[in-house]
Amino acid sequence: MLGAAVELLQHRPDDFTMADLVRRSGVSRAAVYRRWPSRKDVVVAALDTNRSPLALTLRGSLLETLRDEYQNAFQDLGADTLNLLQQRLIQGLRDPDVQRSYWERHVSRRRSAVLDALQAGQARGEVRGDVDLEVAIDLINGAAYYQGVVRGDWNSAEACARIGAAIDMVWESIRARP
Template sequence: MAEQNSEGGSHSKGGRPRDPALDEAIIKATRRRLVLDGYSTMTLGDIAADAGVTRPTLYRRWPGKFELVVEALDYGFRAQRDTYPSLNLDELPAIEALTEAVRRLDPAYFNPDAMVLMGNFMGETIRTPELLAIVCQHAVEPRVNLLERVLVNLQDRGEVRPEIDTRTIATMCFGSYFAAFLRTDADRAGLAEKVVAVLWPGIAVDPQEGIPA
């Protein structure tokens, strides 16, 4: 990672000020190569050429391909979080809160190529398992855990049945995006709304009777 200078900028290992625009160009070139070639096949030479820089420029910033890819992944994680609307899901009506949480499960919420990236990282499990572990830790578990927290909150509010398995429901909802991607004839637009419409009658408590609907 780059060192911060006294003005809040960053320096490369050689002490030269780093150009944020150049860093971003390299990061975006890396992310594109991950989609096109996958981690094992992509090369620093290709990334440098795509970004319009030299290989020494990359090595002044990152020790190697793995470290560059980790920063490229972090770039995507932060960009996706910044894309989420500013909402307090605990205060939304039940179906709205649940729908927004399911919507945020979508790997392609920010990046349309995210499903291909996920597939590439799953394919790297044997060769470079730490990459998929990073994706699971920073991109999968936070989203699935959010949906579980929303469900638990709705249980506490008396709107969702207390006996439902929140972990299994969250896993099923996350899997729906992969199923929609693989079923190329499936309409992926509005998937969160469709999933919640099917799921809600089976988990909701009837507010009139105080029993499962």
């Protein structure tokens, strides 16, 4: 069912209906509605199908780990992944309910690995205790997304360098000083 929803979202993002989903998936209408009570719920689930949970494994310092993870996060993005990423942006901008639901169900839990790493950095004395870690994540994520969304450059060496430079700038403002 979810695969059919993804196909519809990629090919007919603005006008697919629950009836279209029933036809495409080959399951009953009742089965679709048991899983997703509304079209919005289907869209939110479909938007996240190709995303795997982020797991940060500390390799050296926290700064090195953040640079590694973010600079490699957009490598090897395929056409389907980029299409769904575009749809995440489009659908969220068109419908604030989709945007909120996507945040609550998917984005907020993905940020938890970065938040955990930053909190561990605070506990180890790498990050100042007074830093608003949510803001730090917003700054880093914003720089990373800007490369693809605004510049249209998800994974070039230049985009990776800019992401690394942004992380370095954020790091300078949050790192603990001796």
